[in-house]
Amino acid sequence: MNNPIDQIQSYYDDLTKTDKEIAVYIINNPRDVVTQTLEIMAKNTGSSKSAMSRFAQRIGYNGYTEFRYEMARFLVSHNNDSENKEERDPVETITKTYSDYILKLAEVLDRSQIERIANVFAQNNNIKILGINRSYNSACQMKDRLTRIGFTNIFSEGDQAVIGDYLAAAKKDDVFVIFSTTDNTKYYTSRMKEVAEKGAKVIFLTANPSLPFRKLCYEYVVVPRISKDSYASFLDDQAIFFVLIEILIEAIVRKTSNS
Secondary structure, eight states: OOOHHHHHHHHGGGSOHHHHHHHHHHHHOHHHHHHSOHHHHHHHTTSOHHHHHHHHHHTTOSSHHHHHHHHHHHHHHHHTSSSOGGGSOHHHHHHHHHHHHHHHHHHHOOHHHHHHHHHHHHHOSOEEEEEOTTHHHHHHHHHHHHHHTTOOSEEEEOOHHHHHHHHHTOOTTOEEEEEOSOOTTOTTTTTHHHHHHTTOEEEEEESOTTOTTGGGSSEEEEOOOGGGSSSOTTSOTHHHHHHHHHHHHHHHHHHHHHO
């Protein structure tokens, strides 16, 4: 069964800027391809119907109709790939799902990247940790864990206006740790170029592998997105971030105790 999401990601680096914006939206909202009209999809992606058709062709389909059909087939297959949901034990299913995604986290994390992030913390005490909406829970958790191991000048923030002020006032050697599952609102997308030009370090922690500013970040860490699971779409991605935080804290403790 063709996986349209994988196909988008395989073509991503060769896409135009407009195509990449369409790609990011679809990766984050695959069901919209099936449930929304072409007109609405064009509006949601800030493009046009013709741009949507060209996008489908650039990733290997004859047109948007074929792409939409293949997405529908994939989602139906993905939703029915095992036993009936009603027959599942929710306790066993949810605990196993989280366990599987934590194991995926162990598979995808770059150990050298974790060490580089720990080095940043070992060399800086003035760090701002940012997150909007649910991602603010992760920002607060990381601040709390850092405070408990002796960091005294850590700030966490979840208000968009204040976050905007922090980023606008960024200067060389500032460190921002940003939690954002997808940046669906493109809040950070519109700000990262300016922050990078000022020389600030951005450590971006996300479940989206294809945000357009990825190369502008000092470190860009991608975690598996549990909310995309066919059964577990109601489960919270922040739990995976919490495990990532513990991994980072352990590396930071080792680094700071040796410095």
